[in-house]
Amino acid sequence: MKPTIGQIEAVASPNDGDLELHRPLTSAAEPTWGTPEYAQWSDHELMAAVRAGDEGAFDELVRRYQSPMTGYLYRMLNDYETALDLAQETFVRLYQNAHRYRANHNFSTYLYRIATNLAISELRRRKRWNMLPLVSFFVAKDGDDEERAFDLPDPRPLPEAWILREEERQIVARAVASLPEKYRAAIILRDIQGLDYEQIAEILRLPLGTVKSRINRARNFLREKLRGYLSE
């Protein structure tokens, strides 16, 4: 029977809030990837199992968060390959530091925090070395001298409405990429990733008022920049 969070927290260590999950765990040598059982576990339960060496639980966490992490890092860095690398690094660090994980916070906050630190380090490294993403070599020019960014290929058919929507997506993505970092992180976490304000404040380690203000400024900036592009 799957224990509830209340049961788990009841056996938590009184000193450090560590979880001690009392249930038979899968052997590390024999991972049970894709076991439907894991799909019903909460993130905290899965992390407790990861701490005990359960690779199946780790795989379930990766399955749940690989897309949000890749999406977040891609929008932060505007470089797909680096975003994939850093998304992998995020999960590697999660695995390596599983013994330090505390269940008194939202798991996704913890994971986004790791990803944010990696993204900020990468952006600083780029500034230091004045690096350009490889994508920038494949940028084409439109008639009005506006750059058209390379985007990911999609095998789907190309109806007119979809083309228009895709074009709008690219324009919006470029506008987001042009935001200053401090506004970019806040608006991506709120309006693209759909996190709540309190979570964003924890991830960015900022006061709640500052987060709200940054998101408001970012929206106004984008509204001005995308005036006329946003469809009805």
Place this chain on the structure above:
Amino acid sequence: MTCGRIRRAVGPDRPIPSWAHAHLAACAACQAYLEDLRRLRRALAALADVPVPEDFRHRLHARVRALATPSARTFALWPRAFALAALMGLAFAILFTIGRGPQKPVDRARSPHPSPIESVTPLHPPAWRSAAPSAPSPEASKPVGPKGRPSMTMLARSGPARVPRATRPMEELELAVPLLETSATDLLGDRLLHDGVILLLRNEETQEESVLAIPPVVFGSRPLIPRPIPASASREELRRIL
């Protein structure tokens, strides 16, 4: 009520406050502003979907397993260990090179005594005495210790060159340490750090004499604690102390 206040209060992701309803119903600009924000939020939400390669999880698990394998971890530590060792070696070399400064070459061919005596010289006019403890002279009995501590008088110290190793035979040591009647107070000169010294000290209260051998160590060590030399010490005993 200004439009600015309304625009700060409304947003696409929160309910409109009751006090703003009347203004929004009357102000077309604020209505358009709020509608723009709603469209923007929908457009941003469409960016959430980013494809992930199918092999993402497999590559990740390969990395995690590589980390978990002890042999791989040990192997990965080797370059770091080598780099650390090389760095420490370099740091030691630089410290000792800077600390020693240029050494005067010793012209052993011209020296009548090729023994360690050539590497030590007295500090002041030679008033030689033997290495064995003896009665202090009137000049040497002047207390130099700080207030509240037992007064220690330095009777002699070795010369400016390097101190010979304590493992040498006693005869050589006796030659290598010309003891000098002096009341010098500068026990910790620059030479101490570079060459090391051997001091003969006397406690003015107990009249006990001690040999203090301070090795040529730049850092990471302390000088040896002075040990009293009993008056009846034999040569073997003195050799062991030194």
